Amino acid sequence: MRRVITALTAVTLTAGCTSAPPSGTDKDLTDDWAPLPAPAAYRPVPGVCHEALTQTAGPGDDRPASCDEVHVSETFHVGTPPGAAEPPAPGTAGAKAAYRECSAAAEDFLGGDWRTAGIAVHVVWPTRKAWSGGARWFRCDVTQADLDGYGQSGRKDSLSGELTRPSPLRLGCFDPTVDGQAVTEMRPTPCTGEHRAEFAGLWRAPDVSYEQLQAGTERSAAACRSVIARFAAVPDDSDMQYRSGWISYNPTRTEWLAGERRVRCFVYFAERTLTRSLRNAGPAVLPVD
Template sequence: MRRTVALLTVLLAAGCSAPPPPGTDGDLTDGWATPSTPAPFRPAAGRCHETLATTAPLDEYRPVDCAELHVSETFHVGTPADADVAPAAGTPGAKAAYRECSDAATGFLGAGWREARVAVQVVWPTRAGWAGGARWFRCDVTTADLDGQSRTSRTGSLAGELSHPSPLRLACFDPKVDGGTVTAMTAVPCNTAHRAEFAGLWNAPDISYSKLESDTERSAAACRGTIARFAALPDDSDLQYRSGWISYNPTRSEWLSGERRVRCFIYFAERTFSRSLRNAGPGTLPIR
């Protein structure tokens, strides 16, 4: 028994004094990289999506290639100020994000997006994502009708779409009017018969949305001035006898985000034109 114990002691001592394997220093307590802190998920620009949303749960993030059929496209990802929760609609933080997205959209599309049948949407992390450290907002663009409601699917990126002639640019339309309400505005080529044409924008004051909707006199005066500049007409009390007008306000959610543009269209109940009325002048549009 003593010989066995002595032999084991010798073997253990020999093992401890053996040189370390090649490529090692024999020290198991150093040389290990410190594990990095997991970074919260952050979406990427240049990806397209099958829907348009206001929040983006991580488990529903399934972007598609923009060559495939899609509804919206992420063109910019911003970083908001740190806060306990994501900014609520109508707050300064939410409005700042919308301004950043709006400015970035002009560069992405190649021209002012407010003069085209497109809409800009800010997409936020969910409450759970924000609590987990997500600090981003997504800027998505989609094609939309003049009411800003209908979202249509498309293929291909919208990058640079407005830097050249595009069917998305606001131009001439064939409106359907029921009483005093426009029920449809169908885009048509300006060299075909039409009764309405986009004349330009005016910026509404910072009033309540209900006041904007109800104050038709304000909209009439502002759109008539826009039409006068567009068609090279005198901006006077006789303008109402030369043409009518149609206006489209921002959606309620756009207004809450800080959007103040109103789109104005020159309109005729009975007359049709097969040309643009830009700089048409009083000879083409006489008092009637």
């Protein structure tokens, strides 16, 4: 055993007594290696579609899908918020600023005002784990939606440029079902077919609480009547209340908290049925009854 140890020691000593290293090299095998880069925080990219709509996302949490396959939402813009210890809470200035950026970017992406179509815009933030790992971004997603803003439905192609061309998502004419003062259904129908309601435009609500908006029937009535008057090319005066009724769809509570103030207005008849659009129809088509 002692001889083995001696022999190994001799080999070790012999290996340490090598000749000088070749010119241009040294004896350190690692000092010239470039250091490994620091791991980059997860950051999404535009042009990616998703199987589901989420409020937060992080590495491994998302369910991406090809935009040619059935998907629910589509990322069209990624922004960078100011530095903060955590993602902005709903209703804060940071959250509202992100929503404004997403809403403006959506108009460029879609080619028109998304509030005039069956489309909704959502802000997706990093998960707290991703944020603590250095993620500093917000994701802007667009989805098809019903008038209440909740019924996201799947589609098989991108929404890019959707409002630059005739689109079934544009708000047009409808056959509503009304129960008392509540609209329970708005079925889209061609304006050349029988209908009793038509999208007339938007009005911008004041910065009040959501409860005040929901309860402000008189405010909505006056605002929507003015929208309808401009749409139908009739005088915007006290006689508007005798020309037609109105239906309004407010932003969702989430949208309102994010700063959305545009309200959708529809001309409505309880009994009269139309087979044409009322755009620029004039007083002859929309008389004072």
